[in-house]
Amino acid sequence: MPVIKDVVCTLCGCLCDDLEVTVENNKITKVGKACKLGRAKTMGPFLHERIEKPMIRKNGELEECSYDEAITKAAEILVAAKRPMSYGWCSTSCEAIEKAVLLAEETGSLIDSTANVCHGPSALAAQEKGAPTCSLGTPKNYADLIIFWGCNPVHAHPRHQTRYSTMAKGAFTPNGKKDKKMVVVDPRNTDTAKKADLLLQLKPGTDYVLIEALRAIVNGHEDVLPDEIAGLPKAKVLEFAEMCKAAKFGVLYFGMGITQTRGRYKSGDNVSSLISDLNQITKFVMIGMRGHYNVTGFGQVAAWETGFPMAIDFSRGYPYYNPGETGTNDVLMRREVDAFITGAADPGAHFPQESIKHLFKIPAIQVDGYANPTTEFSDVVIPAAIAGVECDGTAYRMDCQPIRLKKLVETTFKSDEEILTEIIAKVRELKGAEGAKGGA
């Protein structure tokens, strides 16, 4: 039985690159070394119901059609729109993302990634204050203090702790967990917290306050702090600060507990300041726990194509960026966009109710391998191959390391890159015809 080794998992931002996948008669029958998430993702095409055919909604129902018909309809919708929006493109390859950015430029569209509901505020924080960071390999080998702030890797990044952090055996931590301390900051006593040396169960939405208190202690001003901070006794916060100061190399991994709570990007901004303060005493870095496996890649591709990592508006003919204005949820809630294309993401499942109400009102195009809540409001549905399983490409790990995805099986589905390339060609054709008509 052919076993493909060193397969890259395409679920979360860990991009584990050591999976062993058994393929029999063009079918994946076994996935070794993966976590529950990675196994479900890699086996997915053979376990779950696929979108088998392209579809166009007629009289309220999705009806099967050819790829050509769906792609033509998608292009017609985008060309006819005055304020189109493109969203997602994070569970796909950088090659597809490059085409998504090009399509947005061709159609004078807004384009945004899933960072809009994930680590978007972390990008803003990095732009305000910088992000003292490094690859995952550095803390794996050096870190003796691991902090998980507002993230729960046991559930969201299941192999993170064994491959890169708490349990990993590094050059200066040969005994793994025995050579390290682990701190969890979370309002919930999560499964990750079970193995923590210290849990700071702060009140929801008080992350900024706790970061500020830690900064005060690190900078020698603990006397100004009250007895209770963020719902925690001062002594516990002092204990945490002392652990940070005593570390030889500390790493703060952070998640949605920082980006989605009160303070949003200001909390991330203050994390960056805390890390800078700690670097006056010892060595410290921060790394965002990215969710979609290639949301980091979207930021990279968009930045080199447009200068901005997300929330880009091409309506002026050049890239414009102001996330609180041009972010997907802001434009949807302002009822501003009149057409929507999404791929390799599921806004139907992951946007707040107010945004989805508008998506039901405007023509929407979905490019995806599987039916999901987004399908419910989509007027054109284009089935796509699963990157990293049915087609290859490049993805960026959460620490911005590019890793090449493998193609494991053959498929008749078109890749996201092929679909977007064909939509771009059709858009150019339609715009050319419109231009010729206007000229005549």
Next chain:
Amino acid sequence: MIETILISGRTIDQGATLEEKTSQAYFDAAAYCELNEGNLEALGVSVDQNVKVATAHGTVVVPAKIDKRLPDDIVFIPMGPWANAIVDPDTCGCGMPGFKGIPAKVEATTEAVLSMKELMATYKE
């Protein structure tokens, strides 16, 4: 009825069923609300009985589950369509809606839980 704070977030079962959101497995992984023992008792609700969770942004009916380690003032719904029916859409001018830390009220109910498709259909205006 209890007044509480709603947090939504990822769970491993929600993550493992991401590619099968029309399935029962995804429904089971994403349509529930975790409360601690004391809050379940206060509501007079057993595990798997339905509760109605209301915020300033909407209401949703989901079965109750138990998380003994949750603080008294927090309930948890996995990220997904059911949580997002009631999260705070306000981005505070920085792009990100409020998916965590939303004031909420929870009460026992005899109302049924909507399927994913039924829930999405409620957004057609």
